[in-house]
Amino acid sequence: MSDFVVPEANTRILNPIDLEYAFKLTAHYEPPQESHTPKGTFRYQDIVSGEVSGARITATVYPNSGGQYDTVRADHVRDVDAHFMVKADNGEWLYFEHVGYRRPDGYYRAIAYIETDLKGAYEWMNNTTFVVTAKESADQREVVFYYYVAN
């Protein structure tokens, strides 16, 4: 067996990722509906409405355009899978997808993928990676998502 040699390619030559705050989204949900499945406890939560605010965007969540399709695993971590539509105040549409984890210890983080008009005001969000930190209300009916651009 040969020894593992730490490679010469020192990754510190790469610029570290700089997170830049972009906007917040306050989402309002119906109560979660849970069902038992072979994959764990499936947890559906309809997104009723929401507001987006930040220096570069003002928008609302399109009512009933999707929600949370999460799975609560055996270790009580929730696999977050969210899909919904947002309509900006200039009329442009944005598709939001969240992938992340909500843990019993309060850690609720996700990556957001946003798709929108290539010729629109929010084109900068396409193929931009957003790191999201989330705060959930005690009754789980309101979640505030804070989006940072991974520059």
Place this chain on the structure above:
Amino acid sequence: MSAPSAGDESISRRTFLGGATAGAVALSNLRLSPAAAAGAPGSNNEPLPPVWFDGPDPGIPRAGLRWAFSARVFFADRVMINTMDSPAGRGYTSVGGGDIWGPRLQGRVLPHSGADYYKTTFTTYYMLQASDGALIFIHNRGTMRRFAGPYERGKPLLPPPPPPAKQDGVYTRFRATPVFTAPFGPHDWMNHTVFVANSARQAHPDHTVFNYYEVL
């Protein structure tokens, strides 16, 4: 990017495989030296302090990143179904092998364990093998954007000049967002941690280096 002709492909495939094989042979039967496993000072496994980022007002929760590990991935075959300017365009770039180092994971990329099956964004599936033998599945989604110049904090990122203008100064921002499936045990933390990565292509031989950060 267009599909190469059969002749072109055999040449480029041999070139890529040559590079990948050199990496895979060097990495076969690896085990960690005690110093590397311990992240000894001066090694590339030394932890780095977390970095925290704030919003413009104190009501916004800060977000933190901490370097978890890095991977050097050698690719092998490159195949294209249709072309990337078609909605049916699908690329296949297989993973030849690679190595992993850093404070929270050391090991190798399991040779020939998967590929990037990309459309306009990366969609990569392959296996990592930690130095304790654990097999860890990585599903890595990635994106890239091109800008007129490098990122500077607080300054707007401008679009690249359209061709035929020279693209020499164009800066490419690669970001990857992996989801890991790890066995119970010392790597279980990867099952409930959000990650973000940057990456850069390197030459001689052709490979990509990824830095993986935990989102704190």
